[in-house]
Amino acid sequence: MGANMSDQKSKAAVELQSFKDAELWKGGFLDCDPINPLMWSSYTTNGFVSIYHAIYWAAIKPYMPQAARVLEIGPGHGAWTRALIHGGAAKVIGLDVQAREFNGIDMWLGEDASKLDYYVVEDMTCSMVEDDSIDFFWSGGAFVHMSKYIISEYVASMHKKMRQGAHGFIQYADIDVYNNIVTNKACMIHSVISEVMGPPEGPRLKEAMSQNEHIRSRDVVPEEMRNWEDVSPGRYFFVGQRFMAECLSAAGFEVVDPFFMPSLRDPIIHFRKI
Numbered sequence: 001m002g003a004n005m006s007d008q009k010s011k012a013a014v015e016l017q018s019f020k021d022a023e024l025w026k027g028g029f030l031d032c033d034p035i036n037p038l039m040w041s042s043y044t045t046n047g048f049v050s051i052y053h054a055i056y057w058a059a060i061k062p063y064m065p066q067a068a069r070v071l072e073i074g075p076g077h078g079a080w081t082r083a084l085i086h087g088g089a090a091k092v093i094g095l096d097v098q099a100r101e102f103n104g105i106d107m108w109l110g111e112d113a114s115k116l117d118y119y120v121v122e123d124m125t126c127s128m129v130e131d132d133s134i135d136f137f138w139s140g141g142a143f144v145h146m147s148k149y150i151i152s153e154y155v156a157s158m159h160k161k162m163r164q165g166a167h168g169f170i171q172y173a174d175i176d177v178y179n180n181i182v183t184n185k186a187c188m189i190h191s192v193i194s195e196v197m198g199p200p201e202g203p204r205l206k207e208a209m210s211q212n213e214h215i216r217s218r219d220v221v222p223e224e225m226r227n228w229e230d231v232s233p234g235r236y237f238f239v240g241q242r243f244m245a246e247c248l249s250a251a252g253f254e255v256v257d258p259f260f261m262p263s264l265r266d267p268i269i270h271f272r273k274i
Ligand SMILES: C[S@@+](CC[C@H](N)C(=O)[O-])C[C@H]1O[C@@H](n2cnc3c(N)ncnc32)[C@H](O)[C@@H]1O
Pocket: 016, 019, 025, 029, 030, 031, 032, 073, 074, 075, 076, 077, 078, 079, 080, 095, 096, 097, 098, 103, 121, 139, 140, 141, 142, 145, 146, 150
């Protein structure tokens, strides 16, 4: 292994361990239930269909074969896991840095929990998954929190685990895409209200609203967030569209669409094992 490669591997190991130690999102992260057509989420409302539900219909329903064996990275509380099962998966293999109990995923899945094989990861090899056994790959809301070191290792492993022709989708972060949507006037809820109210109520109200977990801040991400060296657990890594496409292509995938579907804050890349 070259010096550069082993440096990348040790960076990935440090990052993975710091994520575990931080014990983020106890009880399991859950923003929205993708099966529920109109549930509110941090992506705000989308007229008569929630963004999670739209993604479920556009990505999972058409591209996941019936009775599929699915690999999911970062299931958290299981929002997408349940949607995958609801969409017809026979088995979901979920890999997360935190334990099944920590994420409360069985509670969320109920009877469907029998269709989930869950593993706590110690590295990015996906060694618990048989080679060429996966019909569909899914990861929503997890790769946005991983640096390029972790992502590259996962992508190389996923390629071994997926069957030829299998489709996959990864939600990732891109700073330009993110800032483009949050600077859209329609998204600037806090600033508009604080401007309309004026001081002192406006700034106070803005502060109070930013404490409310249902009304998220829509601040522009500062340029320094392009830096990948700070591995604070839970931060967004804006690895960007080009990196994701190059990384998947280098591993041997065909990139079907680097900007799939209307997730205008955190894009989704669609790929296929050829
Ligand atoms: C923001 S939550 C998203 C949960 C779920 N996918 C959803 O969309 O509701 C991110 C999840 O990814 C997990 N995670 C973070 N880094 C990971 C890694 N390197 N490998 C596997 N899971 C990871 C976290 O523990 C957490 O459960």
